[in-house]
Amino acid sequence: MDSSSSRFGTQRQEVLSDSHMLNALPVAVCVLNDQAVIQKANREFSIISGLPSAKLSGVSLLSLVGEPCHHKILAMIAREHVPESDDRILSIQFRFGAGPLSWGNMKIGRINPESNTRNYICTLEKADGIVSGKKNPEENRIEHQLKESEARFRSVAEALTPRIFHLDIDGVITYANRFKGRVIKGNFLGQSIYKFLTNEENVQRLQSALNACKAKRHPVSFQVNHQFDTHPGETRYYLIQLSPVLTNDVVTGFAMIRTDITSIKTVQQELEKTNSKLSSIVSGIEATGIGVFEWDILDGEKVVWDENTHHIFGMETGDFDGTKKGFEKMIFPEDAEAVKEEILFAVEHLQQQNTSHRIVRADTGEMRWVSTRRIITRNKEGRPISMTGVLWDITDEKEKEELKLQAALLKNQNQELKEFTYIASHDLQSPLRTLSNYVKLLEEDPKSDIGEDAKWYLSVIQGSVVRMKDLIHDLLTYSRIGRHREKGEVNLQVILEGVMNDLNLEIMSAEAKIEIGTLPTLPLYETEIRLLFQNLLSNAIKYRKPDVTPIISVIAKESQNSWSITVSDNGIGIESKYFEKIFMVFQRLHDQTEFEGNGIGLAHCRKIVQLHEGTIVVESEAGVGSSFTIELPK
Numbered sequence: 001m002d003s004s005s006s007r008f009g010t011q012r013q014e015v016l017s018d019s020h021m022l023n024a025l026p027v028a029v030c031v032l033n034d035q036a037v038i039q040k041a042n043r044e045f046s047i048i049s050g051l052p053s054a055k056l057s058g059v060s061l062l063s064l065v066g067e068p069c070h071h072k073i074l075a076m077i078a079r080e081h082v083p084e085s086d087d088r089i090l091s092i093q094f095r096f097g098a099g100p101l102s103w104g105n106m107k108i109g110r111i112n113p114e115s116n117t118r119n120y121i122c123t124l125e126k127a128d129g130i131v132s133g134k135k136n137p138e139e140n141r142i143e144h145q146l147k148e149s150e151a152r153f154r155s156v157a158e159a160l161t162p163r164i165f166h167l168d169i170d171g172v173i174t175y176a177n178r179f180k181g182r183v184i185k186g187n188f189l190g191q192s193i194y195k196f197l198t199n200e201e202n203v204q205r206l207q208s209a210l211n212a213c214k215a216k217r218h219p220v221s222f223q224v225n226h227q228f229d230t231h232p233g234e235t236r237y238y239l240i241q242l243s244p245v246l247t248n249d250v251v252t253g254f255a256m257i258r259t260d261i262t263s264i265k266t267v268q269q270e271l272e273k274t275n276s277k278l279s280s281i282v283s284g285i286e287a288t289g290i291g292v293f294e295w296d297i298l299d300g301e302k303v304v305w306d307e308n309t310h311h312i313f314g315m316e317t318g319d320f321d322g323t324k325k326g327f328e329k330m331i332f333p334e335d336a337e338a339v340k341e342e343i344l345f346a347v348e349h350l351q352q353q354n355t356s357h358r359i360v361r362a363d364t365g366e367m368r369w370v371s372t373r374r375i376i377t378r379n380k381e382g383r384p385i386s387m388t389g390v391l392w393d394i395t396d397e398k399e400k401e402e403l404k405l406q407a408a409l410l411k412n413q414n415q416e417l418k419e420f421t422y423i424a425s426h427d428l429q430s431p432l433r434t435l436s437n438y439v440k441l442l443e444e445d446p447k448s449d450i451g452e453d454a455k456w457y458l459s460v461i462q463g464s465v466v467r468m469k470d471l472i473h474d475l476l477t478y479s480r481i482g483r484h485r486e487k488g489e490v491n492l493q494v495i496l497e498g499v500m501n502d503l504n505l506e507i508m509s510a511e512a513k514i515e516i517g518t519l520p521t522l523p524l525y526e527t528e529i530r531l532l533f534q535n536l537l538s539n540a541i542k543y544r545k546p547d548v549t550p551i552i553s554v555i556a557k558e559s560q561n562s563w564s565i566t567v568s569d570n571g572i573g574i575e576s577k578y579f580e581k582i583f584m585v586f587q588r589l590h591d592q593t594e595f596e597g598n599g600i601g602l603a604h605c606r607k608i609v610q611l612h613e614g615t616i617v618v619e620s621e622a623g624v625g626s627s628f629t630i631e632l633p634k
C-alpha cells in the first residue's frame with residue numbers, strides 16, 4: 001500500500017490540467033465534477049475501465065461502479081472540505097475492463113479547494129495492486145486465478161469456526177483468520193505463537209509438536225488448555241492440529257488449526273463422572289449380592305444373568321444355560337405356574353412388577369426365597385422388547401418373619417393357656433374339697449356301715465384327692481410365676497442360705513454336703529428365683545445315689561454379658577435322651593415309689609429362667625451326677 005499512497009500523494013493541479021501530463025501518470029486517474037461525472041480520464045483509466053478516453057468524458061463514474069458503492073463516492077464529493085489529497089481509500093466495486101464487477105481502491109481529492117468550481121481528482125487501482133493491464137493476458141489470467149483462489153481461501157477460512165493460523169518455521173504467525181469466538185487481545189500477525197500460551201506445559205507440547213511435524217513432515221495433533229484473563233476461573237480446551245507447509249519439498253512453515261473442544265471436553269468429563277458413578281453403583285450392587293438379569297422378549301428365550309444371580313441360584317458364573325426354560329427349571333415347583341403367569345401379566349400390562357417366590361438352589365437343592373423387581377422396556381409402539389430386573393435372596397428375612405409370627409402365636413397361646421391353667425386349677429379345688437369332705441364324713445361317720453374293703457377304697461380315694469390337690473396347687477404356682485411382680489436387687493448368697501434353711505430336714509436326713517461359692521447380687525424376681533434354687537437343690541438331694549453321701553455345689557461365673565450359676569451333684573444322673581423331657585410339665589423319669597414328685601419342678605425352673613430372659617441347660621451322665629446351669633443376662 002505504501003507505494004500506492006506515495007503515488008496518490010503527488011498529484012498537482014497544474015499537472016492535471018495537462019492531458020499529456022495526465023497520461024504520463026502511471027496510475028488510473030480521472031477528473032470528476034460535483035455530480036461524479038467524468039470530465040477527463042487518462043490512458044491508464046481508459047485501460048482499466050476498458051473504455052476509450054474520448055468516450056469516458058461525460059460518463060458518470062457511478063455507472064462504472066457497483067451500486068452499493070454509489071453512496072460512498074457521492075458522500076465523499078458532497079463533503080464541504082475534501083482535502084486536496086485525501087488519504088482515505090474507498091473500497092469500491094468497479095467494472096474493470098468492462099468485465100464483471102471486482103474490488104478496487106479509490107481515492108478522491110478536491111482540485112484547488114479555494115476555487116468555486118468543485119472538481120475532484122479520482123485515482124483508481126485494483127485491490128490487488130495491479131495498476132494496469134500491461135501484463136500479457138496469460139499472466140493476467142494466472143494472477144487472476146491465484147487472487148481468486150486466495151480470496152476464496154480467505155473467505156472460507158474466515159467463515160470457519162476453528163481458528164486457522166499460518167506459522168513460519170520459527171513459530172511466528174503470518175496469517176490468522178478472522179474468528180468469531182473469544183479473541184486474544186492484541187495483534188497476532190508477526191508475533192510468536194508461544195507468546196499466547198498461558199502455561200509452560202502448553203509451551204512444551206507445542207514445541208515438541210512443531211519439532212515432530214517438522215522432522216516427520218506429517219500432521220501432528222495435541223490438546224492444550226487455556227485460561228483467559230477476561231474469564232477468570234474458566235478453562236477452555238483446544239485441539240491443535242499442525243500440518244507442515246512445504247515449499248520445494250522443504251518445511252517452511254506450519255498450518256495450525258485450533259478447534260475449541262471445551263464443550264466436548266465438558267461432556268467427556270461429565271460422561272466420565274457418570275461412568276464412575278455408574279461403576280460404583282454397579283460394584284455397590286455386586287457387593288450387596290443383588291443379582292441383575294435381562295430377558296430378551298423379542299427373542300423369547302435368551303436370558304442373561306450376572307455373577308450375583310448365578311450365586312443366588314447356587315451356580316458358578318457361566319453355568320446358567322442362558323435360556324428362559326433354564327430359569328423356569330430353577331423355580332420351586334409349587335411356585336412355577338404362578339411365576340410364569342406373573343411374568344406373562346407383566347409383559348402384557350405392566351411397566352414394573354415387584355414380587356417374591358421360591359427357587360431351588362442348583363448346588364444344595366435347598367429351597368430359598370427371592371424377591372424380584374422386573375422392569376419391562378417397550379418400543380415406541382408399546383411392544384415389549386426386554387425385561388430387565390434385579391433379584392435378591394430374602395430367605396433369612398422370611399424365616400425371621402415366620403419366627404416372629406410363630407412367637408406372636410405362641411405368646412397368644414401361652415396367655416390363653418395361663419388363663420386356662422389358672423381358672424382350671426382354681427375351679428377344680430372346690431369340687432375336690434367337696435369330694436374330700438364327703439370321703440372324710442363317710443370314713444368318720446359312726447353310723448355308716450361300710451366294710452373293711454370299702455374303707456380301703458375310701459382311703460385310696462382320699463389319697464388320690466390329696467395328690468390331685470397337690471397337682472392343682474403346683475399348677476396354680478406354675479401359672480402364677482411372674483404375675484404382677486417387679487424385679488429387685490437380689491443377693492443370691494442370701495437366697496441360697498434361706499433355701500438351705502428351708503431344706504434343713506432333707507439335708508440332715510440325707511447327710512448332704514452343700515458347698516456354696518461366692519454368689520452375686522442381681523436384678524431378679526426374688527420369689528421366683530428362690531423357688532428355682534429350691535427345686536434344683538431339693539432335686540440334687542432327692543436324686544442321690546443310695547449309700548453315697550450327696551455332694552452338691554453352687555458356683556457362679558461371670559462373663560461379659562451374663563452370670564451363670566451351676567448346681568452340680570454326684571447323684572444318679574440322667575440319660576442324655578431325657579435332657580429335654582425333664583423340663584416339661586408333669587414329665588418324670590421315675591414313679592412315685594422310687595422318688596416322690598409331680599414332675600413340675602424343672603418346668604418351673606425353665607419358666608422362671610425364661611422370665612429372666614435367661615437359659616437353663618443340663619449336663620449329666622447316668623450314674624455319675626448332674627449339673628444344671630442357669631445363665632442370666634446382666
Ligand code: ADP
Nearest residue numbers: 539540543573582588589597598599600601602
Ligand atoms: P420331679 O422331681 O417332681 O419328678 P422335676 O421336674 O423336678 O420333677 O424333675 C423331672 C425329672 O428330672 C425327675 O423326675 C428326675 O427324673 C429328673 N431329675 C431332676 N433333677 C435331677 C437330678 N439332680 N438328678 C437326676 N435326675 C434328676
